[in-house]
Amino acid sequence: MTAVAAHHDHHDDHHHAPHGLKRWLFSTNHKDIGTLYLWFSFAMFMVGGFMALVIRAELMYPGMQVVDPEFFNQMTTVHGLIMVFGAVMPATVGLANWMIPLMIGAPDMALPRMNNWSFWILPFAFTILIGSVLMSAFGEGNPSAPNFGWTFYAPLSTKYGPASTDLFILSVHMMGISSIMGAINVIVTVLNMRAPGMTMMKMPLFVWAWLITAFLLVAVMPVLAGAVTMMLTDRHFGTSFFDAAGGGDPVLFQHIFWFFGHPEVYIMILPSFGIVSAIIPAFARKPLFGYASMVYATASIALLSFVVWAHHMFTVGMPLAGTLFFMYMTMLISVPTGVKVFNWVATMWRGSLTFELPMKWALAFVVLFTCGGLSGLMLALTPVDFQYHDTYFVVAHFHYVLVSGAIFSIFAAAYYWLPKWSGVMPNTFLGELHFWNSLLSVNLLFFPMHFVGLAGMPRRYADYALQFADYNWWISVGAFWFGISQLLFVAVCVLCAMKKGKKAEAAPWDGAEGLEWTVPSPAPFHTFDTPPVIK
């Protein structure tokens, strides 16, 4: 962790940097591809967020207000798919692209052409998916977009799926191929491209977290591809994987889906752990407490994620022994996760804390992610899960870990590394406004969902019983507040992209350590052509 480059020389003047559209289309440069990933994921975040606001507009008052229930179902489905596969995952891949080579002293990713391909698949995949929504909204006869929930349970998605399900299957295949290629690239880079002296146990935790995430991706994205392939053959080629009439079993779908789906949850959150483990030491001005235990905790979370999947399906009628196994395994995950939270707190203990923007977001992450973790622990208990299953309590839980967890940490990362990416400091005034508005609104948005969930409001419905009306009004107010607050982040990013702001030094955060701060800001097009020497 105390890795310092003894010297670095950058040869950006010697290289011909391509210009215009070709620079981006044919780019094999990890920084350009990282930038593309980050902007793309931000755009998807706004699109998915808009869909969330359609959902909240409908739910603001009881009864049917804005959209019809069919379109509401399409919104919940595509909102989930876009946020998971379009916003959170590509954002962390973008961070990996930008930061991993800089952090381990590599000149670029190991497989730069594949890197280009894995990004450029994504816009097409999401054009297909969003195209189905546009057809539903504006097309002749309003053919339904995917409307079965982001978990696309059979037989909703097979026997009863709309025609656009095939578009969905194609786009999920493309997203999967993109993620697998991105993950392979990270693994090869981390294993083979480290600068001399950068041993595995000297790597920043962000790199470790991403290495483990990448292994998860390689292991489970093909399983997702298998699941949608089975859907496709069930729909069109006469197989009966999930069709009870032909001897299949719809519950099998849930097993296959969640065998992918639970590791997927950690795919979205492990990079966040890495980000926060970089930021908290920087602003506590202390090395990270328990580096090795952090590495082992991350690895054990990843391993455990393969044996907990059925906690998503306690209510399908498993034998008692099965539910007990999955319940205990799930609760076991809170041990390594607790190790992480305690390590972050211990890192801050008696540190010289300052509260610049990245630190604020990171602290909000720790607190709110822990809230989401605790409601997860409640959901892990089989008997109470029967009450919480498919209610807004679940919605509150996973939005706490994904919005105020994963997405807050991505904001933290953006504020932390924007000086390195753009060469200017992010606007503090707008950033503070963005942080405080997001922090307050996200809690107004998601906290009351716990209560309506416990009181029995089911998720994924376009309407609700009258007693939930007050809470839902406040939730919708929180949603619009949170949504509008994100426009402040658009402004912050655009200002940075236009190089408007205070010029950033090579190491703008005085407590920050790591190789990325040894290169100038903005990072030149080519860095570490000569590997740095790590002490």
Added chain:
Amino acid sequence: MSELNDLEQRNNRVLRKLVIGSVLMFGFAFAMVPLYDVLCDITGLNGKTSDTAASGEVQMDEDRLVTVQFVTTSSGGMVWDFNPQVRSVKVHPGEITQVNFQVKNPADHTIIGQAIPSVSPGLAAPHLLKTQCFCFDNQTLLAGGEADMPMIFYLDPALPKHINTITLSYAMFDVTERVTGNKDKLAAR
């Protein structure tokens, strides 16, 4: 230059392993299908009873009385009226019992139906054994046709002691299209 080629070779080695790994995981998704079936056969995880006839030679346990309830549904657009003759029976484990299920096809065309059984609690499924069942084959009813379909079963005396009530549910599916359009596959099953 040789150093660069060396790196490229090492990269390709790792790349190859990871590609093979992801292809294997794609295969694993499909391997989960038979694995799940085997696991369900052993444990009754999904409440499915065996789809072959049992021998029926077993010692009766007269000290125990177990209630077996019957539930029927017509699923997935199936129009048949489908009902058990009795809603529940009390049986001793090992006692061979016949229950008839009545079906009526109110439609104006021939429909082929397939009943899919499911037992709750799932752990009882491997212990509910049928010597004869309409669910072993698909059933054909002409327009307006009616039938009494027999199901003969007994409970394995090894049924776990804590299980006193078993619910056997049948979902009737319309498989006309599947059978007429895809004969070979059904025969293979």
